[in-house]
Amino acid sequence: MCAAIPDTMTAIEVRTPGGPEQLVATTRPVPKPEKGEVLVKIAGAGINRADTLQRQGKYPMPPGATDIPGLECSGTVVALGEGAARFKVGDEVCALLSGGGYAEYVNVPEPQCMVLPPKVDLVTAGGIPETFCTVWTNVFDRSRLKPGEVFMVQGGTSGIGYTAIQLAKAFGSPVLATAGSDDKCKACVDFGADRAINYKTEDFVAVGKEFTQGRGVDVILDMVGGEYIPRQLEVLAREGRLCFVALMGGTKVTADFGMIHRKHLTVTGSTLRSRPVEAKGEICRALEEKVWPLFAEGKCWPVVYKSFPLTEAAEAHRLMESSAHIGKIMLVP
Known part of the structure; x- marks a missing residue:
C-alpha cells in the first residue's frame, strides 16, 4: 500500500x-x-x-x-x-x-x-523513456531502418546516441557512431558500434564511404545539423535517409539540394514533446x-x-x- x-x-x-x-x-x-x-x-x-x-x-x-x-x-x-x-x-x-x-x-x-x-x-x-521513444520513432518509424542497412549516429555517447547504437545493432544493422575522444569512441564500440569515428581527428564522410566500400550509409540520425548537413548528404547512399532530432550546430546552412534529387534522398526530422x-x-x-x-x-x-x-x-x-x-x-x- x-x-x-x-x-x-x-x-x-x-x-x-x-x-x-x-x-x-x-x-x-x-x-x-x-x-x-x-x-x-x-x-x-x-x-x-x-x-x-x-x-x-x-x-x-x-x-x-x-x-x-x-x-x-x-x-x-x-x-x-x-x-x-x-x-x-x-x-x-x-x-x-x-x-x-x-x-x-x-x-x-x-x-x-x-x-x-x-x-x-x-x-x-x-x-x-525519452531517449528510447525518440530513437524508435525517428530511426524505425520515420527513417524505416531495415536489417542489413548501414546506420550512422552523430554523438554516440549521448543518451540518444547509445540508445540508437543498441537498437540499430539489435535489429540487425551495421552501426557507425561519431564521438569527440578516443575514450568516447571506445564506449561507442562497447555499446555495439561496428566502427567509432573520432570527429576531431577523422572525417566521417571518408570513413562512411570506406566502411561501405563506396556505397554510402543508409540512415543517419543527427543531433548536430549546421555544417554537418552537406557532408551527411554526401555520405548517404542512394535512397538514403537523414533524420534530425536536434540542430545544436545551427538551423541554416548552404547545401546542394541537387544531391537530394540525384540520389533520391529523404531528409526529415521531428520533435516528440509536442x-x-x-x-x-x-x-x-x-x-x-x-x-x-x-x-x-x-x-x-x-x-x-x-x-x-x-x-x-x-x-x-x-x-x-x-x-x-x-x-x-x-x-x-
Missing part, C-alpha cells in the same frame, strides 16, 4: 531564462490526476539536452504543460484519475512526460506510462512490445553516468553542458 500523499512537494523551477544557476528548488502543490491521468511518485528522472534549452528559454513548453522541466521519469503510481484503468495504485512504471520530471510527484497521461523494462531497476528506468497523447501512447506500446524483450536478452541496457539529488539539478545541467558524460545523467528525489 502506498503512503499518504502529501499536500506539497519539492520541485525545480527556472527562475528566469539563463544558466544552470537559474534552476532553483521550490515548494509546489502536489498535482491531482485529471481524467485519464495517473499520479506518479518519482523515483528517478532523466536529464536531456532539451531541458537545458528550456532553461535557456529556447524550447518553449507546449500549451497546457507544466513549467517544471523534465521529459521522463520512473516511479510508483499513487493515484488514478477518472478513467485510468491500465495501471493500479502501487504499480511501478516509467513514463514519457511533456514536463514535470524535476519534482517529487508528476501527473502523466496513462498512455504515456510503460511497465518497467526487464532487468532494469526502478530508479534507472527513469532515464529510458505530439498528442495518442501518438506518444502508440510509441510507448511499440517499445513495450518490440524493444522491452531486448532488455531481457541483454541486447539493450541502460547506461547511467552519474546521478544527482533533485536539489542539485544545476550541477547536473553543468555536467550535461560540459559534454564530459557518457550515457544518461539522472536526478533522484
